[in-house]
Amino acid sequence: MLRVDLTKRKTSVEELSPDLFRDYLGGRGINVRYLLEELSPKVDPYAPENILFISAGCLSGTIAPASSRLTVSSKSPETMLYCKTTSGGHFAPELKLAGYDGIIVTGAADAPVYLSIKDDKVEIRDARHLWGHDVRETDSMLKKETGDPKISSLCIGPAGENLVRYSAVMVNIYRCASRCGMGGVMGSKRLKAVVVRGTRSLRVSNPEKFKTIAYEARSSLKEDQDRWYRYFLFGTQRGLVWANEAGFNPTRNFQTGYINDAYKVGGEYIRERYQVRETGCGSCVINCGTYYEMEESPYGEAYSEGPEWETCNSFGARLGCVDTQWLLKANEFANINGLDISSLGNIVGFAMELYEKGIITKKDTDGLELSWGNTRAIMELFKKIVKREGFGKLLGESIITIAKTIGKNALDYAIHVKGLGLTSCDSRLTKAYALAFAVNPRGGDHLHTEIICQFGATPEHVDIAKRVSESSDGARPLSVEGKAKMVKYHEDYVCASDSLGICFFHSLSSHRVTPEIMAKLFEYATGIPMSVGQLEKAGERILTMERIFNIREGMDREDDTLPLRMFEEEIPDGPSKGLTITREELESMLVEYYKLHGWDAEKGIPLKETLKALSIESFSKFL
Amino acid sequence: MYSKYLIRCGSTGCENPVTHRCGYCGIPLCDAHKRTLVAEKGEEYFCGACYAYISVSGLGKRNIDRHLIPNILVVNSKKCTGCRSCELACSFEHFNEFSYELSAIRVHKIEERARNYPVVCLQCENPPCVEACPEDALVKSEENGLVVFHEDRCTLCEKCIEACPFVAIFLNRERNRIVKCDLCDGDPACVKACAPEALEWIKKYKFGERKKLVLNLNPYRRKK
Numbered sequence: 001m002l003r004v005d006l007t008k009r010k011t012s013v014e015e016l017s018p019d020l021f022r023d024y025l026g027g028r029g030i031n032v033r034y035l036l037e038e039l040s041p042k043v044d045p046y047a048p049e050n051i052l053f054i055s056a057g058c059l060s061g062t063i064a065p066a067s068s069r070l071t072v073s074s075k076s077p078e079t080m081l082y083c084k085t086t087s088g089g090h091f092a093p094e095l096k097l098a099g100y101d102g103i104i105v106t107g108a109a110d111a112p113v114y115l116s117i118k119d120d121k122v123e124i125r126d127a128r129h130l131w132g133h134d135v136r137e138t139d140s141m142l143k144k145e146t147g148d149p150k151i152s153s154l155c156i157g158p159a160g161e162n163l164v165r166y167s168a169v170m171v172n173i174y175r176c177a178s179r180c181g182m183g184g185v186m187g188s189k190r191l192k193a194v195v196v197r198g199t200r201s202l203r204v205s206n207p208e209k210f211k212t213i214a215y216e217a218r219s220s221l222k223e224d225q226d227r228w229y230r231y232f233l234f235g236t237q238r239g240l241v242w243a244n245e246a247g248f249n250p251t252r253n254f255q256t257g258y259i260n261d262a263y264k265v266g267g268e269y270i271r272e273r274y275q276v277r278e279t280g281c282g283s284c285v286i287n288c289g290t291y292y293e294m295e296e297s298p299y300g301e302a303y304s305e306g307p308e309w310e311t312c313n314s315f316g317a318r319l320g321c322v323d324t325q326w327l328l329k330a331n332e333f334a335n336i337n338g339l340d341i342s343s344l345g346n347i348v349g350f351a352m353e354l355y356e357k358g359i360i361t362k363k364d365t366d367g368l369e370l371s372w373g374n375t376r377a378i379m380e381l382f383k384k385i386v387k388r389e390g391f392g393k394l395l396g397e398s399i400i401t402i403a404k405t406i407g408k409n410a411l412d413y414a415i416h417v418k419g420l421g422l423t424s425c426d427s428r429l430t431k432a433y434a435l436a437f438a439v440n441p442r443g444g445d446h447l448h449t450e451i452i453c454q455f456g457a458t459p460e461h462v463d464i465a466k467r468v469s470e471s472s473d474g475a476r477p478l479s480v481e482g483k484a485k486m487v488k489y490h491e492d493y494v495c496a497s498d499s500l501g502i503c504f505f506h507s508l509s510s511h512r513v514t515p516e517i518m519a520k521l522f523e524y525a526t527g528i529p530m531s532v533g534q535l536e537k538a539g540e541r542i543l544t545m546e547r548i549f550n551i552r553e554g555m556d557r558e559d560d561t562l563p564l565r566m567f568e569e570e571i572p573d574g575p576s577k578g579l580t581i582t583r584e585e586l587e588s589m590l591v592e593y594y595k596l597h598g599w600d601a602e603k604g605i606p607l608k609e610t611l612k613a614l615s616i617e618s619f620s621k622f623l
Numbered sequence: 624m625y626s627k628y629l630i631r632c633g634s635t636g637c638e639n640p641v642t643h644r645c646g647y648c649g650i651p652l653c654d655a656h657k658r659t660l661v662a663e664k665g666e667e668y669f670c671g672a673c674y675a676y677i678s679v680s681g682l683g684k685r686n687i688d689r690h691l692i693p694n695i696l697v698v699n700s701k702k703c704t705g706c707r708s709c710e711l712a713c714s715f716e717h718f719n720e721f722s723y724e725l726s727a728i729r730v731h732k733i734e735e736r737a738r739n740y741p742v743v744c745l746q747c748e749n750p751p752c753v754e755a756c757p758e759d760a761l762v763k764s765e766e767n768g769l770v771v772f773h774e775d776r777c778t779l780c781e782k783c784i785e786a787c788p789f790v791a792i793f794l795n796r797e798r799n800r801i802v803k804c805d806l807c808d809g810d811p812a813c814v815k816a817c818a819p820e821a822l823e824w825i826k827k828y829k830f831g832e833r834k835k836l837v838l839n840l841n842p843y844r845r846k847k
Binding site for chain 1: 701702704705706707708711712714715718719720721722723724725731732734735736737738739796797815816818819
């Protein structure tokens with residue numbers, strides 16, 4: 001573990017004990033453990049006292065399927081609660097091969113700096129000349145400066161520098177750890193970038209067995225062509241048209257679930273016209289990334305990786321736009337300026353609804369006509385947000401602050417959980433997601449538990465859904481039966497998967513890298529014995545500690561809820577017309593969920609016995 | 624900056640006027656940097672990297688009769704997603720360690736444009752590295768066409784690295800050793816690890832089949 005004090009401009013290295021890996025596995029787990037121990041409660045996320053953790057997964061740098069996840073953790077400026085956000089790319093393997101499991105950044109520099117790591121050589125360098133440049137320029141300047149085109153970079157764009165509360169950390173230019181505003185935390189520390197190059201090697205404790213298991217897992221994913229080959233061809237956005245037909249493609253700030261001509265912002269259409277390459281993160285088997293080049297359009301030239309599902313919805317249906325060329329331009333703009341696309345789409349969509357309802361007028365928006373689908377005006381607004389000018393100054397805050405500043409009944413239209421905008425899946429249709437969004441420690445986000453098996457897309461998934469939920473309704477998204485069990489199962493293993501650094505597309509979403517395989521991979525890599533039970537327990541431990549962190553920051557059970565619109569409004573039209581989720585349904589799932597975790601069903605606080613069973617009694621002082 | 628890797632690749636680091644475009648990747652080329660292949664429909668011009676792939680893949684006329692290697696590793700850089708699994712698989716196979724620097728195959732990435740160029744020894748017909756080696760540490764095998772590296776004879780003079788037109792022989796400074804592809808005795812680990820099938824291992828290929836394989840790219844690719 002590399003410790004960097006930006007105030008004193010000093011670096012040091014500390015050893016991690018094997019016990020820590022046994023209990024917390026790696027990346028996400030170790031981050032939350034350090035965060036609870038070292039961060040004092042209720043600090044301002046933008047204060048120098050806040051600590052930033054950048055950790056590679058335990059298996060990063062090996063051939064284990066998609067083992068390149070990087071976890072960035074800190075206290076979030078967007079939700080004021082716990083934050084972990086993960087990214088792919090090549091930063092995590094490089095960091096591991098340079099000999100570090102993670103970086104702890106404390107303090108704040110007085111002038112912009114960047115951190116350069118090449119094996120033993122760690123330097124804090126001046127970055128005043130990089131400040132103000134976008135992500136692409138920064139990356140190429142860094143490559144020129146270090147004279148090594150093979151470095152992996154992690155940097156922030158102008159949005160992060162201007163402390164937009166939902167700015168992203170961009171990894172290898174186009175990959176990002178986007179949610180919860182980690183870019184802002186880096187910006188507040190004046191840490192423009194981290195570049196790393198690892199030329200060492202990594203040994204595993206049992207190479208023969210590790211090789212067998214890793215290759216088995218890789219080939220089983222490769223054989224699952226029916227499903228995953230489409231992700232390779234079209235990227236995640238290939239499911240968007242299907243989601244639209246099923247009626248859960250959130251449209252016009254979640255007013256409905258269906259938009260006409262959605263195919264124009266779907267993966268198939270984009271592939272046919274603009275996509276040039278497929279891309280993948282380190283050691284990946286699925287390779288869901290896509291890269292496009294658009295030479296001519298009314299909005300100018302654009303090239304970037306993406307757009308992914310979230311982009312296609314956030315900049316598409318959610319803003320009432322079905323304009324491919326605009327989508328591609330906006331995607332490039334958000335990427336190179338380092339913005340979180342989901343939150344940006346959510347907040348601009350929110351502002352547009354307020355404009356529609358007459359709560360804000362042209363006077364508030366600096367004369368911008370924020371009607372649905374007005375692409376030019378939206379682009380102007382994006383630029384204002386990045387620069388924090390005029391109306392953009394307000395919109396660069398978190399959604400709760402915006403709603404409170406605007407006043408009236410603006411808060412009723414804000415689609416958020418714990419202050420984080422919902423991702424692109426309508427929770428009125430999928431009860432498991434509804435519960436997962438409500439209880440997610442970082443806010444309304446699908447990356448906490450990607451419960452794909454609830455849709456029962458393949459016979460295999462139906463079996464898994466039925467087995468996990470212990471109910472025949474497991475694979476029916478509209479039923480609440482057994483959904484709490486499903487959420488718990490998935491979140492425990494997603495915690496484990498994140499900590500090991502394995503992308504959950506490979507693990508919990510495809511169910512090809514099963515918990516058994518994960519446990520074996522961990523055992524053969526580190527030499528620490530690990531069973532499936534222990535892995536699940538480690539996942540639960542991580543989750544409980546995240547809960548403790550949030551409770552310490554003042555979160556209570558009332559925050560485990562959904563946006564008002566989900567309860568009060570039925571979906572008015574489209575294929576999913578009339579669907580809704582009631583407060584009673586959510587309440588019944590929540591009670592079951594708390595009981596499964598051994599938390600107090602009325603307060604949502606972990607019980608003493610639970611902490612003891614997880615051997616983390618020492619943290620009960622924070623409750 | 625990339626001139627080191629795309630050594631024959633036209634405009635990078637070269638100031639001459641552009642006269643051609645690479646027939647495979649489209650990079651602009653000057654007269655000095657173009658590589659010519661005589662194909663069925665006449666002369667075609669390629670950049671150094673593409674020339675490497677195409678010339679061994681059987682597109683070029685000169686390979687039809689002369690190619691000795693019965694089995695061959697085909698690299699299709701258009702399909703490469705840049706996941707670098709091949710690099711880790713290679714070092715794991717040979718050294719039981721994971722390291723990008725111990726790998727005999729390297730993916731050179733231009734991240735901004737999402738271009739990835741896997742570079743690996745092509746087991747040339749008339750290998751410049753063999754000619755350059757003063758110690759006979761590199762030998763072209765009569766039996767299977769492999770360029771075999773004998774570590775015990777190597778004095779680390781680095782002449783082979785300078786000679787290789789594709790920069791496909793690597794020096795690991797930490798271990799002080801040369802790393803070169805040996806095709807894993809006929810079962811390359813990189814091919815097993817490559818999910819998007821940018822690397823293919825083709826056994827007993829015939830010219831016609833090969834041509835089809837290399838040209839028949841992704842059906843969904845963008846058409847100009």
